[in-house]
Amino acid sequence: MGAFMQIADYIVSPFSGYVYPNETVLPWTVLIVIYPYITGLVAGAFIVSSLYHTFRMEAFKPVARLALLSALAFLCFAPIALLSHLGHPERALEAIWTAHWTSAFAAFGYVAGFYGILLVLEIWFAFRVDIVAMSQSSKGVMRRIYRLLTLGSTDVSETALAYDRQWTKVLAAVGIGAAAGLHGYVGFVFASLKSREWWSSDLMPIIFILSAVVSGVAVLVLVYVVSSKVRKAAIDENCMAGLARVLWAFLIVTIVVETLEYVEMFYRRIEGIEMIKELVAGPISTGIAIQALFSLFPFVILTVLLARRVRGKPLITWMSVSSLLLMCAVLAMRWNVVIGGQELSKTAKGILTFIPGLWGREGVVWAASLLCGSFVFLWALARLLPPWEPVQMSE
Amino acid sequence: MSESKSVTDPAGRRGFISLLGKMCATTAVCSGVGTVALGNLAAAASSASTAAKAGFPAEGPVPAYDWTKHRWAFGVDSTRCIGCLRCVEACKVENKVPFNPQNFRTWVERYVYLEGEDKPRVDTQSDPVNIAAAASPQDYRFSNRYRDKKVTKAFFVPKLCNQCENPPCVQVCPVGATYKTPDGVVLIDEKYCIGCRYCVQACPYGARYFNEETQTTDKCTWCYHRITKGLKPACVEVCPVQARVFGDLNDPASDVSVFIRSHPITVLKPWTGNGPHVFYHGIDGEVT
Numbered sequence: 001m002g003a004f005m006q007i008a009d010y011i012v013s014p015f016s017g018y019v020y021p022n023e024t025v026l027p028w029t030v031l032i033v034i035y036p037y038i039t040g041l042v043a044g045a046f047i048v049s050s051l052y053h054t055f056r057m058e059a060f061k062p063v064a065r066l067a068l069l070s071a072l073a074f075l076c077f078a079p080i081a082l083l084s085h086l087g088h089p090e091r092a093l094e095a096i097w098t099a100h101w102t103s104a105f106a107a108f109g110y111v112a113g114f115y116g117i118l119l120v121l122e123i124w125f126a127f128r129v130d131i132v133a134m135s136q137s138s139k140g141v142m143r144r145i146y147r148l149l150t151l152g153s154t155d156v157s158e159t160a161l162a163y164d165r166q167w168t169k170v171l172a173a174v175g176i177g178a179a180a181g182l183h184g185y186v187g188f189v190f191a192s193l194k195s196r197e198w199w200s201s202d203l204m205p206i207i208f209i210l211s212a213v214v215s216g217v218a219v220l221v222l223v224y225v226v227s228s229k230v231r232k233a234a235i236d237e238n239c240m241a242g243l244a245r246v247l248w249a250f251l252i253v254t255i256v257v258e259t260l261e262y263v264e265m266f267y268r269r270i271e272g273i274e275m276i277k278e279l280v281a282g283p284i285s286t287g288i289a290i291q292a293l294f295s296l297f298p299f300v301i302l303t304v305l306l307a308r309r310v311r312g313k314p315l316i317t318w319m320s321v322s323s324l325l326l327m328c329a330v331l332a333m334r335w336n337v338v339i340g341g342q343e344l345s346k347t348a349k350g351i352l353t354f355i356p357g358l359w360g361r362e363g364v365v366w367a368a369s370l371l372c373g374s375f376v377f378l379w380a381l382a383r384l385l386p387p388w389e390p391v392q393m394s395e
Numbered sequence: 396m397s398e399s400k401s402v403t404d405p406a407g408r409r410g411f412i413s414l415l416g417k418m419c420a421t422t423a424v425c426s427g428v429g430t431v432a433l434g435n436l437a438a439a440a441s442s443a444s445t446a447a448k449a450g451f452p453a454e455g456p457v458p459a460y461d462w463t464k465h466r467w468a469f470g471v472d473s474t475r476c477i478g479c480l481r482c483v484e485a486c487k488v489e490n491k492v493p494f495n496p497q498n499f500r501t502w503v504e505r506y507v508y509l510e511g512e513d514k515p516r517v518d519t520q521s522d523p524v525n526i527a528a529a530a531s532p533q534d535y536r537f538s539n540r541y542r543d544k545k546v547t548k549a550f551f552v553p554k555l556c557n558q559c560e561n562p563p564c565v566q567v568c569p570v571g572a573t574y575k576t577p578d579g580v581v582l583i584d585e586k587y588c589i590g591c592r593y594c595v596q597a598c599p600y601g602a603r604y605f606n607e608e609t610q611t612t613d614k615c616t617w618c619y620h621r622i623t624k625g626l627k628p629a630c631v632e633v634c635p636v637q638a639r640v641f642g643d644l645n646d647p648a649s650d651v652s653v654f655i656r657s658h659p660i661t662v663l664k665p666w667t668g669n670g671p672h673v674f675y676h677g678i679d680g681e682v683t
Contacts, residue, residue: 012497020554020601021499021521027592027605087590087610094589095569105569105593194667195563195599346601347683349517 013343017275017350026342028085030356030367035081036186036208037334038074038374043179043209044216045070046119048246050179053126053172059242063224065387068123070223071179071216073378075116081370082108084361104189111185115178122171124151125164127385132156145384183212190337197272197348198279198341203261207333210254215330217247218323223378225320233388237311240319247322248302255295258333272348283353284340287332294329298322460623465578467617469555469628470640470654473677476551478503480520480535482630482639487533489618489629494532496521498604500615501555501630505537506681510545515681552675552682553639555630556581556602556615557663560670564594564603564614573612579672580619585611599667617641 012024049067052060060067083089096113099106124131132154135146153160187208190199221243228235265276280288301322305315343352357363486501487494499521506515518525520535528538541549562581565573572587573594588611595603595612603614618628622641626632631639642649651674654660658676664683665671675682 018504018517018519021497021502021519022595022601022604024497024521025605027595082591085591087592087605088588091570091587091589094587098570100568100571102566103569103593104567105591108569189593193563193567193597195597342596346599347517349683 013352013354015345015350015352016278017345018347019345019350019352020347023342023345023347023352026339026352026354028338028342029354029362030364031081031085031362031370033331033334033338034367034371035078035085036183036212036338037215037331038078038081038371039186040183040208040212040215040330040334041074041219041374042071042078042115042216043183043212044214044218045074045220046175046179046216047213048217048220048243050172050176051246053122053168054176057242059236059238062236062239063220063243065123065126065385066224066227066382067220068119068126069381069385069387070220070378072116072119072123073381074374075112075119076377077370077374079108079112080373081367084366084370104185104192107185111178111182115175115182118171118175118178122168122175123385124149125168125171127387128153128164129156129161130385180209184209190341195346196341196344197270197276198344199337201261201265203257203264204337207254207257207261210250210257211330211333213250214247214254214326217243217250218326218330221247221319221323222327223375225316227382227388231388235316237315240315241306241309241311244302244305244315244319247319247326248299248306251295251299251302251326255299258291258295272344275344275348275351278351279340279344282351283343284336287336287340290332291329291336294325294332298325298329457623462576462578462623464645466644467558467579467622467672468642468644468651468655469558469617469673470642470651470658470660471553471673471675472638472640472654472658473550473552473675475636475677476503476553476638477636478505478537478551479635480537481633481635482553483520483535484533485629485633486615489621490613490616492613493606493608496526496532498606498613500602500613501553503537504552504554504682506548506550506552506679507541507546508548509541510547515548516541517681550677551638552678553630554600554602555673556617557600557669557671557673558617560672561668563597563599563667563669567593567597569593576619580617580622581614582616582619583612583614585609585613588612599664599669600671 013026015024045067048060049064049071051057052064083092086092093109095106096109099109128150131146131149133156135143135150135154138146184205187205190196190208191201191204194200221240224239224243225235227233266273270276298321301318304310305318310318339354343354345352358365360366480503483499483502486492486499490500492498492500502519502521504517504519506517508515518537520526520529520537524540525536525538529536558575558580560579562573562575565575565581568574568588569591570587570589572585572589573581573583575581590605590610590612592605592612595605598614603612605611606613618626618630621628627641628639631641640650640654642651642654644652644655646652654676655674660674660676661678662671662674
C-alpha cells in the first residue's frame with residue numbers, strides 16, 4: 001500500500017468508514033483556507049475606515065487611513081491565493097472575459113475588481129493632499145512617483161479638499177455594501193453547494209461576513225499597535241476603546257449565529273449527523289476548540305474592558321491579546337469550514353483526515369508566505385503613503 | 396448511423412472480443428462467485444490497453460453523428476455484477492485515467508451485510524486492504540476479507556458519472572468548460588478548464604477528480620468518443636455479465652430502454668433534483 005500511495009504527487013487523506021475513491025484527494029486545501037481568510041481581513045478593515053469616513057466617528061480617525069491601506073494590501077493578495085490554486089492560472093481571466101454566469105465563482109473577478117477600483121479611488125481621495133505635499137517635499141525618484149500619483153490634480157484649496165472628503169464619504173458608504181457583498185459572496189460560494197452537508201447552510205454567508213469583520217478589526221488593532229510601537233508613537237486610547245466596542249458588538253453576534261448553526265444542525269439531526277459528530281469529535285476537534293475558546297475568551301476580556309472602562313496600558317495589552325486570539329479563532333473557523341467540509345464524505349458514511357503538506361503549491365509554507373506577504377506589502381504601502389498623520393504642506 | 400447498428404456493430408468489438416478471450420480463465424472464476432473478490436486482472440488490463448490502441452476508431456469529429464437524435468442513458472443491474480472490476484481497468488486504459496488508487500471515472504462498491512449487523516460494510520477497489528491485496532498499481536481487486544464471516548447479504552454497485560439532467564457541475568463551472576450536450580452527456584473541454592475544482596466539489600456522487608497530469612478536472616463521459624461512433628462505452632463492452640447496460644432512450648428497442656421497462660429501477664440521491672441518467676436495479680437504500 002505504501003508504494004501505491006507514493007505514486008501520487010499529491011496528498012492522499014486517510015479515511016475511516018466509506019468514502020468515494022475520488023474524495024481521498026481533497027480538491028481544496030490550505031490555499032482555499034487562507035483565501036476567504038484574507039478576503040475577510042479586507043472587509044473588516046474597510047468597515048472600520050468607513051465608520052470614520054462615512055459616519056464621522058472621530059474615534060476611528062487614527063486608524064481610518066491605515067485601515068484603507070490594510071484593505072488594499074489584503075485585497076491584492078487574496079486573488080494570488082486563488083490563482084496559485086488553479087490548475088491553469090494562465091486561463092484565469094477566462095472567468096472574466098467569458099464568465100459562465102450560473103457559477104458563483106464567475107462573479108469573483110467582477111466583485112473583487114469593482115471593490116478594488118472603489119478602494120483605490122477612496123485611497124486616492126483620502127491621501128491626495130498628502131500625495132501633493134510629498135510630490136513637493138520629496139526628491140529624486142520618489143518625487144516623480146508622487147507627481148505621477150497626483151494624476152495632475154494638485155489643487156489643495158479648501159474647496160478641493162471638501163470635494164475630496166465628499167468623494168471619500170460616498171465611496172466609503174458604497175464600500176460598506178461592497179465589502180459585505182464581497183465576503184457574503186465568498187460564503188455563498190460554499191453555502192450554495194448542496195453536495196456538502198457541512199457547507200449547505202443559509203447562515204453560512206452571514207457567518208462569513210460577521211467573522212470577516214471580527215478578523216478585520218482584530219488585524220487592524222494589531223497593525224495599529226505594532227506600527228505605533230515601531231514608530232514609538234502614542235496609541236490613541238479613545239480609538240482603542242472604539243475598536244473594542246466594534247469588536248465586542250460583532251463578536252457577540254458572530255458567536256450567537258455560529259452557535260445557532262451548530263445547534264440547528266444537531267437539533268434537526270440532519271442527514272449524516274452521526275458522521276458530523278465524528279467529524280467534530282475527530283479531524284476538526286482541535287479547530288473547533290480553538291474557534292470556540294479563542295472566541296469566548298476574548299469576548300470575556302472585551303466585556304470586562306468595556307464594562308470597567310479600562311484605559312491605558314492594560315487596554316492596549318488586552319486588546320492586543322484579544323485581537324491575536326480572534327485572528328486565530330477566525331483562521332480556525334475557515335479551516336473548519338473549508339477542510340472540515342471535505343473531510344466529511346459525500347457518502348455520509350465516512351470521514352477523511354487531511355494532513356497538510358509543508359512544501360509545494362498547496363503547502364503550508366506557500367500559504368503562510370502569502371499571508372506574510374500581505375503584511376510586507378502593507379508595510380511598503382505605508383512607506384509610500386504614510387497613513388499616520390497629515391503631512392504639513394510646504395508653501 | 397442507425398442506433399440498431401450501434402448496438403450490434405461487431406467491428407468495434409473486435410478488440411474486446413480478443414480481450415475477452417484472454418480473460419476467459421478469470422471469467423470462469425467470476426461466474427461462480429457473487430460476493431467475494433476475484434483474481435488478478437493485470438494481464439487483462441494489459442490486453443485491454445493493446446485492444447484500445449488497435450481496435451478503436453481514432454478520436455476526432457464524427458460527421459455522421461447527429462447529437463440531437465440521441466438521448467443516451469445507462470443502466471446498472473446490481474444483481475448481475477460480480478465485482479470483477481474489469482470495467483474499472485478497461486475505463487482506465489480507454490480513457491487514460493491515471494493508474495493510481497485515487498482517480499477513477501468509474502468504480503465498483505461492495506456492500507456486505509454481516510450477521511448481527513444492520514448497516515452494511517462498504518468498500519471499493521480503493522480501500523487500503525484491497526489495494527494491498529492487488530498485485531500492482533494497474534490491477535484492481537476486492538480482497539477476500541469476509542471469507543471467515545457470516546455474510547447475510549451482499550451486492551456490488553458499479554458507479555460512474557450520472558450525466559444529470561440538471562448537472563450541478565455544469566452550473567458551477569466559472570468558464571463554461573464543462574457543458575451538457577444535446578444527447579445528454581456532460582463533457583469537459585480540457586483546453587478550457589482552469590482547474591479550480593469547483594465542479595469536483597459540486598458533484599454529490601464523487602464522480603469527478605482532478606487530473607494532476609493535465610491539471611484539469613476529469614470524469615466519465617460514457618466514452619463519448621466511442622458512443623458517437625456507434626460503439627458502447629468500454630466498461631459496458633468488457634462487462635462479462637451484462638451488469639452495465641447502455642443505449643438510446645429514443646430507441647425503444649435499445650438495451651437501456653428494455654432494461655428500464657423490465658426492471659424496478661431507481662437513481663442515486665434523487666432528492667438533489669439533479670435528475671441522474673444512470674438507472675439502478677437491485678440496490679437498497681444504503682447506496683448513496
